[in-house]
Each structure stands twice: as structure tokens, then as C-alpha cells.
Amino acid sequence: MIYDFMVIGGGPAGYLAAERAGHAGLNVICFEKNSVGGVCLNEGCIPTKTMLYSAKLYDGAAHGEKYGISSTGLAIDHSKVIARKNKVVKTLVSGVKAALKSNNVTLVEAEAEITGKTGQGYTVSANGSIYTGKRILIATGSSPAIPPIPGLSEGIESGFVMTNREALSITEPPEKLVVIGGGVIGLEMASYYNSIGADVTVIEMLDHIGGENDIDLIKILQRNYEKKGIKFHLSSKVTEIGKGEVLFEKDGQVQKAFADKVLLSIGRRPNTSGIGLEKINVLTERGAIVTDDRMKTNQPEVYAAGDVNGRSMLAHTAYREAEVAVNNMLGKRDIMRYNAIPSVIYTNPELASVGETESTARSKGMDIETIKLSMRFSGRYLAENEGGDGIVKLVLDKERKTIIGAQVLANYSSEFIVACGTFIEHGLTIDEIKKIVFPHPTVSEIIREAIFQY
Ligand code: NAI
Numbered sequence: 001m002i003y004d005f006m007v008i009g010g011g012p013a014g015y016l017a018a019e020r021a022g023h024a025g026l027n028v029i030c031f032e033k034n035s036v037g038g039v040c041l042n043e044g045c046i047p048t049k050t051m052l053y054s055a056k057l058y059d060g061a062a063h064g065e066k067y068g069i070s071s072t073g074l075a076i077d078h079s080k081v082i083a084r085k086n087k088v089v090k091t092l093v094s095g096v097k098a099a100l101k102s103n104n105v106t107l108v109e110a111e112a113e114i115t116g117k118t119g120q121g122y123t124v125s126a127n128g129s130i131y132t133g134k135r136i137l138i139a140t141g142s143s144p145a146i147p148p149i150p151g152l153s154e155g156i157e158s159g160f161v162m163t164n165r166e167a168l169s170i171t172e173p174p175e176k177l178v179v180i181g182g183g184v185i186g187l188e189m190a191s192y193y194n195s196i197g198a199d200v201t202v203i204e205m206l207d208h209i210g211g212e213n214d215i216d217l218i219k220i221l222q223r224n225y226e227k228k229g230i231k232f233h234l235s236s237k238v239t240e241i242g243k244g245e246v247l248f249e250k251d252g253q254v255q256k257a258f259a260d261k262v263l264l265s266i267g268r269r270p271n272t273s274g275i276g277l278e279k280i281n282v283l284t285e286r287g288a289i290v291t292d293d294r295m296k297t298n299q300p301e302v303y304a305a306g307d308v309n310g311r312s313m314l315a316h317t318a319y320r321e322a323e324v325a326v327n328n329m330l331g332k333r334d335i336m337r338y339n340a341i342p343s344v345i346y347t348n349p350e351l352a353s354v355g356e357t358e359s360t361a362r363s364k365g366m367d368i369e370t371i372k373l374s375m376r377f378s379g380r381y382l383a384e385n386e387g388g389d390g391i392v393k394l395v396l397d398k399e400r401k402t403i404i405g406a407q408v409l410a411n412y413s414s415e416f417i418v419a420c421g422t423f424i425e426h427g428l429t430i431d432e433i434k435k436i437v438f439p440h441p442t443v444s445e446i447i448r449e450a451i452f453q454y
Pocket of ligand 1: 343
């Protein structure tokens, strides 16, 4: 049989592309070597959010006196949190499998490798068989970056050093956790383990945590976590992983942080090796597959979506890229845009961002204005955040009077940042946004409040 479409990888990019193509009537096969759902569903987005929800409930109750709640006898059972996480993941994995089935996708749970091209199409080997298809989507995802730090590979082998995978499955929580890398994974995991009582230290190479996020919000977030007991070492370079310790250089001096466990979260790299890209000469650059704005690679009918193209390593980007790829296969013109993709760090409080920050806009030489407002201008925020110090920041195009970026440090911001994404996508002006009604009382009203500061 010759398939219309072969998908390599069953993560968010792969499974969604397979579903959409199957729904459109293509004859689709999808290969997955681990578990469908990929990193996001099995050892990323969903497991972390499940665990962080338990931590948030616990934290809320532990500091509940100011809301009239007593915390006497309060406890969190990490192993039960992990058990629930496993249940949620299992449910969602079966959901993805069911969706593939209902869209007539053939799922092959085996490692696939592209072997070449014949007159009938591309060939892929998996499970000892050869499959042929007219089109391919490469959606093999990414893996944790492992830098050449002395003692690191020994640390990983012995289980002393964890990646996100182990940090989301150990049933015995560490008393002392050192997190290398204060980016998204580092902060979310530091938040969880801090909430359940671990002594957490974050070592970050840059002079700030939180990557490209707005520095004003990041500083407040850091201050919040320092109050909760997390220690941050910024501008610090890890030089060695020893036995029960991490050595790092800070201010020209070698210092030590002691740990029962270390989490390595210094970024991820696209999975491009071992999948046969060289057999059909797929172009890569700095380890990522090169794609155009229709998710096409340099080879005809070969597409790449998700982390493997290194554009924006987020599950929701992968979903949209998958749809763009499938639409183009089906002959429907569709273009991928990256200027309004929201991103969220699911700390407590959450930090949600979309579009430009003040600093990215200025570095591009854009003529901007910013509006900064305390979250305390939202009644709902005040009702639910005793002593809260969150802020919202809007970045405006000075001439066009449109929003080009928004950042919100407050819980629920993950749920409404898409509104700002919509304003950006549609180029709405301040005056147009002023006429939009927000539900009251909601934390989202802060966007309206901020707009009216203009
Ligand atoms: P990241 O790129 O977010 O952060 C890595 C951090 O490590 C950076 O701050 C970097 O400066 C630092 N770093 C790099 N080398 C270092 C070293 N040798 N010593 C100390 N610090 C060092 O990467 P992360 O957190 O590993 O996440 C990987 C990917 O997963 C990201 O692309 C992220 O978008 C995605 N992700 C998204 C989530 C979300 O949307 N909520 C949650 C978790 C992951």
C-alpha cells in the first residue's frame, strides 16, 4: 500500500497533523517509538501542570491564614501527586490514540527511519517493514541539551542528575535540589519542589532568570520565590558535578551547592539524528530542520513541524505548524506566523507573555510606548491575592496605536493572554480595544484597565 501521508513522531505536531490529515480523507500512517503524546503529554506540559496544581492547592492552604483558613495537620504526599499525574497522562494518551483511530490513522508504535525515495514515494523502515508514502512530516521533537560539564554524564548515569523526565517521576522527593538553568523547566520544577518542602537552589548562567521574558516581571517573580526560600545564583557558570555537590563559578570564585538531586534544564535540542534525514538530503542548520513559512523543507513533499525545526519549542506552536503543513499538502494556502505566539511559565503566580517585550521591541529599533500597571487594579485579583505584587505590561506601536506585546504576572494569565494575541494578530487599535467588553470581575479586566491608562 502507498500511504498519502507518513508522520514520523506522535507528539503534538505529529498526532495533530495525522488527525487533521486523516479527517480530510488522506490515508495516513503515524510512527511513534515511545508513547503517543510525545514529551508534552508524557513528560512535559501535562505532567508538570498536574503536579503544579497539587502544589498550588497545598501552598494556598499552607499560607491560608490570611484568607481565614487554618493549616493545622496539612500535608502533601508527593507519591500520590505522582500517581495522579500518571493517571492523567494515561487518560490523555488513550484520548490521543482514540482520536487517531477515529480519524482512520494507522498507528505504528515503533522507531521509524527514512530509507530513501522510489518512483512511488518516500520509504520508511519501522518494525522490520518498509512503508511507502507520497508525503512525509518529520515531527521527532527535541531532547534535553547535555553540555560537556565534567562529572555530568556520570551524574546522569548514577541518577544524581535528572532531566525533566526523572524530575516528573521520582516518587521520593529530594531534600536539597539544585536546578541548573533558570528557564521555563527550571522555574516550574523549582516551584513545585519548593512548594512541597525541598531546599531549592537555582544556578543560572545569565544575569536574569526567565529567558527573554520582560525583566520587570521577572524581577518580581524572582523576589516572590526568594521570599518562599529559593536561592538564586545568577551570572553563574557550572564547572563540575561532584558527589552530592555542584561546583560553579560566580564573581570569579568557585562555589559549591550541595544536593541530593540535580535537575539539568538548560534548553533542548532538536532530534535530527538517527531518522535518516541524510538519505533524502533534508537540509538542517545548527541542528534543526530548515522550514519555510508553510513548514516545507528543502525536499518536495517533506515537511517538518514542532521542536525539530527549532523555531519556537512550544506545543501550541507545534499544533499550528502541523495544521499549516497539512493545509498546504491539501492545496489550501496557509502561512505560519510567529509574532503572536503566547508563552507561559506556570509558576505561582503564572507569567504569560505574547508578542514583543519592551526590550525585544527596542532592540529591533521599534518606536514604542509602554503601559505598566499593578495587578491590584483588578478587583478579582485583589480578592484572591492578599499582598499580591503582580503587574501587567503592554507594549504599543507608537504610530499605529496598536498592541504589539503584552506580559502579565498573575494567576489565570495563561487563560487570557490569548486575548492580547488576538489583538496583535488582528492589529486592533487602542480605540477598538477600548470598545471590547470584558467579564467582571475577572483578572483579565486588567488588560482593559491598562488600555484605559492610555
Ligand atoms: P530554556 O531555554 O527555557 O532555559 C534554559 C536556561 O538555562 C536559560 O536561562 C539559559 O541561560 C540557562 N543555561 C544554559 N546553559 C547553562 C549553564 N551551563 N549553566 C547554567 N545555566 C545555563 O530551556 P528549558 O527550561 O530547559 O526548557 C526547554 C524547552 O522546553 C524550552 O524551549 C521551553 O519553551 C519548553 N518548555 C515550555 C514550557 C512552557 O511553555 N510552560 C514548560 C517547559 C518547557
